[in-house]
Amino acid sequence: MSVGEAKAVIRRGIQSAEHSRKAIQAVMAEAADAVTLAAQTLHDSRHEEVEKSLACLKAAEHELRLTERRLKETVDSASSYLSALG
Amino acid sequence: MSSIGEVVARLRQAVERIDRAAVSTAGARSEAELSHRYFVEAGRGTADPRMRAAITESRTAGEKAGKAARLLSEAADHICAYIEIIAPGAGPSRDSATDAMPDGKRLVNEAADREARFAKFHRRTNQFLADKEGDLKEFEQLSREAVSAFRDRVRPGDVQASVGTPKQAPAQPRASNSQHPVTDVLLAVAGLTLVARAGVEKIRDIRRRRSQRDDESKAG
Numbered sequence: 001m002s003v004g005e006a007k008a009v010i011r012r013g014i015q016s017a018e019h020s021r022k023a024i025q026a027v028m029a030e031a032a033d034a035v036t037l038a039a040q041t042l043h044d045s046r047h048e049e050v051e052k053s054l055a056c057l058k059a060a061e062h063e064l065r066l067t068e069r070r071l072k073e074t075v076d077s078a079s080s081y082l083s084a085l086g
Numbered sequence: 087m088s089s090i091g092e093v094v095a096r097l098r099q100a101v102e103r104i105d106r107a108a109v110s111t112a113g114a115r116s117e118a119e120l121s122h123r124y125f126v127e128a129g130r131g132t133a134d135p136r137m138r139a140a141i142t143e144s145r146t147a148g149e150k151a152g153k154a155a156r157l158l159s160e161a162a163d164h165i166c167a168y169i170e171i172i173a174p175g176a177g178p179s180r181d182s183a184t185d186a187m188p189d190g191k192r193l194v195n196e197a198a199d200r201e202a203r204f205a206k207f208h209r210r211t212n213q214f215l216a217d218k219e220g221d222l223k224e225f226e227q228l229s230r231e232a233v234s235a236f237r238d239r240v241r242p243g244d245v246q247a248s249v250g251t252p253k254q255a256p257a258q259p260r261a262s263n264s265q266h267p268v269t270d271v272l273l274a275v276a277g278l279t280l281v282a283r284a285g286v287e288k289i290r291d292i293r294r295r296r297s298q299r300d301d302e303s304k305a306g
Contacts, residue, residue, distance in 0.1 A: 001128070001130070006128045007128075009124050009127050009128040010124070010125065010128045010140075012121075012124045013121040013122075013124030013125045013128065013140065013144070014121070015121075016117045016118070016120045016121035016124065017117070017118065017121040017144055017147070019114075019117045020114045020115075020117035020118040020121065020147065020151070021114075023110055023111075023113055023114035023117065024111070024114045024151065026110065027107045027110045027111050027114065027154075030103055030106065030107045030110070031103075031104070031107045031158065033103060034100050034103040034104045034107060037096060037099060037100045037103070038097070038100040038104075038165065040096075041093055041096045041097055041100065042097075042168075045168075047168055047171070049164045049165070049167045049168035049171065050164070050165075050168055052160075052164045053160075053161045053162075053164035053165045053168065054161075056157045056158070056160045056161035056164060057104070057157075057158070057161045059157050060107075060154045060157035060158045060161060063150050063151075063153045063154035063157060064111070064151075064154045066150050067114070067118075067147050067150040067151045067154060070143045070144070070146045070147035070150060071118065071143075071144075071147045073139065073143040074118075074121065074125075074139075074140050074143040074144040074147060077136045077137070077139035077140040077143060078125060078136070078137070078140035080136045081134055081136035081137050081140065084134070084136070
C-alpha cells in the first residue's frame with residue numbers, strides 16, 4: 001500500500017471513530033435522562049429488580065464514558081500519525 | 087407519585103428511552119469496529135506507536151460499546167420485570183413465567199431472548215424500509231445526513247481501489263452487489279440508528295406477545 005493509499009484508509013478510520021464518538025455522546029445524554037427518570041420514579045423502592053436495573057444503568061453509563069474516552073484516544077492517535085505521514 | 091398507573095407510564099417511558107439508547111449504542115459499536123478494521127488495514131507493516139494505539143483503542147472502544155449496549159438492554163429488562171410485578175399485565179414484561187427456573191437456564195433464556203429481539207428488530211426494520219420504497223422521499227429526508235456521511239464509503243470499488251485488498255474492505259462487497267448501494271448500506275446503518283423509534287415500538291410488540299405467550303403457558 002502506498003503512503004497515499006494508507007492515508008486514505010486512515011482518514012476513513014478516523015471518520016468512523018468520530019461518528020461512533022458522536023453517537024456515544026448522544027447516548028450518554030439520553031441514558032442520563034433515563035437514569036434520572038427511573039431514579040425519580042423508583043426512589044422509594046428497594047425491590048430487587050429496581051436495584052438491578054439501576055445498577056445496570058450505572059454500569060452502562062460507566063462503560064459509555066470509557067468508550068467515549070477510547071474513541072477520543074483513537075481519533076487523536078490516528079490524526080497524529082496521519083499528520084506525521086505528511 | 088399519585089398512582090400505579092402514573093408510575094407504570096413513567097417507567098415505560100424510561101424503558102423506551104433505554105431501549106433507544108441500547109440500539110444507538112449498538113450502532114456506535116459497529117462504527118467503532120469498522121474504524122478498527124480500517125486501522126488494521128492501514129497499519130500493516132508499521133510499528134509506529136500512534137498507529138498501534140489507534141488499532142488497540144478502537145478495538146477496546148468497540149468492546150466497551152458492546153458491553154454498554156448489553157447493560158442498557160438488561161436495565162430495560164429489569165424495569166419491565168418490575169412493571170409486571172407492580173401491575174401484572176400492564177408492562178411489556180417477559181420474565182414472569184421464568185422466575186421459578188434455575189438461574190443458569192434463565193440467563194441462557196434471557197440471552198436468547200435478547201438475541202431474538204435484535205434479530206427480529208433488524209428484520210422488521212428492513213421490512214419497514216422496504217415498505218417505504220414507494221415513498222422514498224420521506225425516508226431520504228430522514229436519512230439525508232447519513233447519506234452524506236457514508237457516501238464516500240459506498241462507492242463501488244472505491245475501497246478496493248485504494249486498499250487493494252477487498253477482503254478487508256467492509257462495505258465493498260455489499261456495494262458492488264447492489265443496484266442501489268446507498269440504500270443498501272443505509273439498510274444496515276439505518277437499521278441501528280435512524281429508525282430506533284420504530285424499533286422500540288417493535289420491541290414492545292414482541293414483549294407484549296411474549297407476555298401473552300407466558301400467560302398462556304402459565305394458564306396451561
